[in-house]
Amino acid sequence: MGDIIGSTYEFACMKNYNFKLLPDGSNYTDDSVLTIAIANAILSGTGYGESLKAWALNYPNPKGSYGGGFLHWIRSTDSQPYNSFGNGSAMRVSSVGWLFDVEEEVLCRAKQSAECTHNHPEGIKGAQATAIAVYFARKGKNKQFIQNYIEEHFGYNLHRSVEVIRRNYFFDETCQGTVPEAITCFLNSDSYEDAVRKAVSLGGDSDTIGAITGGIAEAFHGVPKRLQTKALSYLPEEMSNVIKSFNNRVSHD
Secondary structure, three states, X not given: OHHHHHHHHOOOXXXXXXXXXXXXXXXXXXXXXXXXXXXXXXXXXXXXXXXXXXXXXXXXXXXXXXXXXXXXXXXXXXXXXXXXXXXXXXXXXXXXXXXXXXXXXXXXXXXXXXXXXXXXXXXXXXXXXXXXXXXXXXXXXXXXHHHHHHHHHHOOOOXXXXXXXXXHOOOOOEOOOOHHHHHHHHHOOOOHHHHHHHHHOOOOOHHHHHHHHHHHHHHHHOOOHHHHHHHHHOOOHHHHHHHHHHHHHHHHO
């Protein structure tokens, strides 16, 4: 849902918190495709890289499109990582925080999910920080614990206010320029919608920062049923089926 909410504002700088939540043209983007690809890899026992490539090739032209380096990677027969520190490693990782139950394994699996493409240390760090925030949020840790852990282990500055960030923020596709801001929006939220509104209103890479913030906020606040239903209405059946399998796994854990 965070991705879909941000989809129409990705290349239209939005600095207003009270934007229209789902205007005409809203849709899933590459962020949703690849988030589902990572979840499907875990659920099916498929390799992360194999699943990412298969889903991206099956959905080659999503709203927003894939990054240039990732496009080259999915079309290549080589499949070697390309040392990216782009925010793609973080926007697709949320299911890792849900589907593994030990802190060390969450960090390990997040690293694996990133490094098939984003093997730069910042790319790996962004994925790990996002996944562990989801993990701690669903385990009932409070926001202060999550903030302290991430600042201590990843060195991100999470002490800025959303208003201070918004003032000078711009479109940034890097992990180091997206993940701290996304986590800050979650830390300063009082509901799922509030978190995503804050994220999109920064005026950056809106679908991706919405996806990262939304993934953490879902684990902490939950997603209102009306937004769950609306999100599923945008997705092809194949994607919805993965989400059903994911929900079944989570509900039985």
